Amino acid sequence: xxxxQPARPTRxxxxxxxxxxxxILDAAVRLLDRDGPEAFTMRALAKELGVGTMxxxxxxxxxxxxxDAVAHRLLGEIELPAPRPQPGPGPDGxxxxxxxxxxxxxxxxxxxxxxxxxxxxxTRRPPSGDEAIAVLDRILGLLRQAGLDRSAAVAxxxxxxxxxxxxxxxxxxxxxxxxxxxxxxxxxxxxxxxLPAGRYPWLADLAPELASAYLARAEQYEQGLEALLHGLLGxx
Amino acid sequence: xxxxQPARPTRxxxxxxxxxxxxILDAAVRLLDRDGPEAFTMRALAKELGVGTMxxxxxxxxxxxxxDAVAHRLLGEIELPAPRPQPGPGPDGxxxxxxxxxxxxxxxxxxxxxxxxxxxxxTRRPPSGDEAIAVLDRILGLLRQAGLDRSAAVAxxxxxxxxxxxxxxxxxxxxxxxxxxxxxxxxxxxxxxxLPAGRYPWLADLAPELASAYLARAEQYEQGLEALLHGLLGxx
DNA sequence: ACCTGAACACCGTTCAAGT
DNA sequence: ACCTGAACACCGTTCAAGT
Numbered sequence: 001x002x003x004x005q006p007a008r009p010t011r012x013x014x015x016x017x018x019x020x021x022x023x024i025l026d027a028a029v030r031l032l033d034r035d036g037p038e039a040f041t042m043r044a045l046a047k048e049l050g051v052g053t054m055x056x057x058x059x060x061x062x063x064x065x066x067x068d069a070v071a072h073r074l075l076g077e078i079e080l081p082a083p084r085p086q087p088g089p090g091p092d093g094x095x096x097x098x099x100x101x102x103x104x105x106x107x108x109x110x111x112x113x114x115x116x117x118x119x120x121x122x123t124r125r126p127p128s129g130d131e132a133i134a135v136l137d138r139i140l141g142l143l144r145q146a147g148l149d150r151s152a153a154v155a156x157x158x159x160x161x162x163x164x165x166x167x168x169x170x171x172x173x174x175x176x177x178x179x180x181x182x183x184x185x186x187x188x189x190x191x192x193x194x195l196p197a198g199r200y201p202w203l204a205d206l207a208p209e210l211a212s213a214y215l216a217r218a219e220q221y222e223q224g225l226e227a228l229l230h231g232l233l234g235x236x
Numbered sequence: 237x238x239x240x241q242p243a244r245p246t247r248x249x250x251x252x253x254x255x256x257x258x259x260i261l262d263a264a265v266r267l268l269d270r271d272g273p274e275a276f277t278m279r280a281l282a283k284e285l286g287v288g289t290m291x292x293x294x295x296x297x298x299x300x301x302x303x304d305a306v307a308h309r310l311l312g313e314i315e316l317p318a319p320r321p322q323p324g325p326g327p328d329g330x331x332x333x334x335x336x337x338x339x340x341x342x343x344x345x346x347x348x349x350x351x352x353x354x355x356x357x358x359t360r361r362p363p364s365g366d367e368a369i370a371v372l373d374r375i376l377g378l379l380r381q382a383g384l385d386r387s388a389a390v391a392x393x394x395x396x397x398x399x400x401x402x403x404x405x406x407x408x409x410x411x412x413x414x415x416x417x418x419x420x421x422x423x424x425x426x427x428x429x430x431l432p433a434g435r436y437p438w439l440a441d442l443a444p445e446l447a448s449a450y451l452a453r454a455e456q457y458e459q460g461l462e463a464l465l466h467g468l469l470g471x472x
Numbered sequence: 473a474c475c476t477g478a479a480c481a482c483c484g485t486t487c488a489a490g491t
Numbered sequence: 492a493c494c495t496g497a498a499c500a501c502c503g504t505t506c507a508a509g510t
Contacts, residue, residue, distance in 0.1 A: 013476075013509095014475065014476095016473085016510085019474080019475080041503080042504085043502075043503090051475070052476050053476090053503095053504095054475070054477080055475050055476075057504080059474090062503075062504070063503065063504090123405070123409065125413070126413075133431070133439065134436070137435075137437070138438075140439060140442055141437070150445050153445075154442055154445040154446055155449060155459050155460070156460075158449060158460070159403075159456070159459065162402040162460065163398060163403075163464070164402075166399055166402020166405070167402070169359070170394075170398050173359065195369070199370075199373075200369055200370070201373070202373050202374075202376040203369065205386075206386055206389065209386050209387050209389075209390040213391060213394060220394055223391050223395065224391070224395030224398065224399070224468075226467065227392075227395065227464055227466075227467030227468045228399070229467070230463075230466070231465070231466035231467035232460075249495075252492085253492095254494090255493080277484080278483080278484060279482090287494070287495090288494060288496075289484095289485095289495090290486095294492075294493050298485070299484065473510100475508105475509085476509065476510095477507100478506090479504105479505085479507105480503105481502100484500095484502105486499075487497090487498085487499100488496100489494105489497100490493105490495065490496100491492100491494080
């Protein structure tokens with residue numbers, strides 16, 4: 001052994017092919033899911049990979065290109081329900097279009113909440129990859145099979161996406177807030193019960209229900225989804 | 237007149253009381269609505285006000301405090317429908333709770349889309365001011381008056397907020413994208429019609445409806461809201 | 473070809489100083 | 492009390508240089 005060296009740079013020059021797009025995207029997803037979008041910086045990404053900041057630029061043009069690639073990768077992971085070739089025997093007696101729509105929506109919600117990063121990336125600009133288009137096509141097909149006419153199907157798919165994205169964002173944000181601040185839930189509950197009943201009669205009355213509602217998130221999504229689908233499709 | 241001076245700093249030292257919280261918030265809203273949230277920097281804000289960057293810090297602790305104040309101000313602008321003292325005569329024969337709920341939701345959607353900045357600010361952290369609480373109380377009261385039981389009313393209000401926020405974000409983003417890129421609409425339409433019908437049969441079939449759906453935004457929101465409320469309240 | 477550090481133009485904010 | 496510029500620790504990215 002050589003005598004104690006300075007060894008300040010805890011990282012030596014990286015060997016020649018340590019980096020490739022896949023490894024970079026792995027690290028990006030890891031970083032985003034672990035530390036949130038505001039921690040997703042080029043410098044942090046390089047550190048996560050154990051290379052100099054600029055090494056990443058040999059594989060991607062810049063941060064935007066990486067963000068898009070991450071979005072595509074995550075959308076590709078989504079599991080769509082097996083398609084039923086012929087327009088099925090109706091909503092009763094098996095997984096009709098109604099159930100399949102719910103299944104796709106749940107998959108989307110799960111993707112968004114499992115990978116909070118996906119949300120910001122997908123909403124920053126509309127996804128253009130095959131994966132996204134396929135999901136869209138699938139939803140539209142199911143809505144048509146459920147009996148909606150052409151323009152109603154299009155309108156319904158927009159409403160469903162808007163609700164699903166809004167709901168997932170709500171979930172992700174409140175979850176992240178809780179992580180940052182342990183006693184936030186307790187403080188919220190206390191503040192709710194101390195609201196002046198004179199000024200906010202309904203809120204004060206519903207304080208206990210409100211406090212517990214913020215915990216059941218996936219259930220809350222599915223309840224609202226059920227109502228929305230019911231309203232859009234007109235049956236159940 | 238003195239001979240031509242250098243006069244490089246186009247702004248002289250600002251007189252002593254040019255700044256106050258109101259003027260600062262005015263400028264912040266102006267800046268946010270005009271240039272978008274990513275252009276809302278302390279330096280840009282100071283420039284908008286014609287003062288040095290640090291002048292603002294004499295009136296607000298930092299950027300977060302300004303953001304919160306802007307959110308409160310915008311929420312305060314919302315117009316709530318006149319409350320009806322006694323639980324009304326039912327959904328028929330006038331503005332029952334059903335119609336009032338719709339009215340409040342429309343006000344929220346309009347606030348969010350008129351002031352895109354409100355959206356980012358309100359979702360960054362949950363608003364804590366009187367204005368926000370009052371709106372919340374109002375919605376909960378109307379849902380109860382519409383016949384929902386305690387936990388159903390709480391769940392419904394969450395779904396409604398999630399849908400409204402998701403919808404407004406969608407609207408704001410697509411509008412902003414169009415502003416940045418004039419021919420974006422045309423390119424989207426073209427790409428839609430050129431999709432391989434073999435791989436995306438439904439999308440290809442619905443291309444014309446899809447293209448025009450992206451234009452009717454407020455109408456789209458109201459259609460989805462109608463469906464959601466119908467599903468939640470079970471009448472119409 | 474792939475990885476590197478220095479440098480540039482940004483950002484929010486701290487600080488000591490002007491008036 | 493209110494406004495100021497310089498400075499600090501960040502950010503994405505450009506560039507010339509190493510291997």
